[in-house]
Amino acid sequence: MGTGFDTYLLGAIVLLTVCSILTRCTYLLFGDRFPLSESVRSALRFAPVAALAAIVVPELFPLEGGSAVVFNPRALAALAAVLMFWRTRSTLSVILGGMVAFWLIDGLLGMVA
């Protein structure tokens, strides 16, 4: 790694920092100049669920791999984790139960393959 790479990396980090600040703070700082109607504001109530789903789904169902994708260990274990939540209502049981289910399913599929 030469110094050239470090300058490049520093540049990338600084640019990403700028982009973090701009996206997070612009509206909070200058929002009075772009007032939103009540209906738009109430529509934004749906943003949290949509954003989280958008982060989680590609992790569970990656596009590559064709039809095998739906029945991958990650998606199956996630289903087990959701069922676990319905029974227990606890976050920890979702994470621990989901992990155990994942290890089991992954291990079983590994033995079959």
Place this chain on the structure above:
Amino acid sequence: MAGRLTHAQRRAFLFGLREATAALVAVATWGFVTGIAMVQSGLSESMATLMTLMVYAGSAQLTALPLIAAHAPLWLIFAAGTIVNMRFVIFGAALHPYFRHLSWRRRLVLGLLTGDIVFVLFMARFAGSRRIGTVQQLWYYLGIAAPGWLVWNVFSLLGIYAGGLIPASWSLDYAAVLALLAVIIPLVKSRPMVMCLIVASAVAWLAQALPLRLGLLAAVIAGVLAGVLGEMVERRRNSSPGAH
């Protein structure tokens, strides 16, 4: 500092903190996994530390890492980071009315501290409030945002410096996904929310092939629109004669 807090401020802060405990597990896991990912992609420990403390945006960092490793041009890294972070603009628009009465310095700090979890929990608690801009809302927000910042960075640093101790076969990144899943499920209580979840998921799945993770933004917009549509359908059904 703590001594100067009023009773109401402290109560709201602790209320936020209590509601955030489960979600903080998700923050910790993501932070840890992101720390590991930075070192694995070839960043030195000090550069990874700098990135964590300055950027404080896991999804943008994870998107940028392969681009940096491939030596992509800086403008592309900036564009990718901006698109992944674009949801924060939407979050900011939703949060602005609650904090518009504060000084710009305070709004800047609140903005810097925000994150997915903070926004999710805050809106779940206060989206339907009649009174907006209360002391309780500000300190509830801080009760999630400040611990969130701390937990993220501490666990990111742990991932950077001690991540090698965890065997890759444990698939810890999957625990991070599960933790987010645990945050989503309790939020989906109404039919419009179900619509929002289904459409956002479908778009997120189909749009994975889009460059620069544009799929993330597309899914958020589609999910919000689906939720609004679901709400309109529900309202019409409730107002039609014969509905119970």
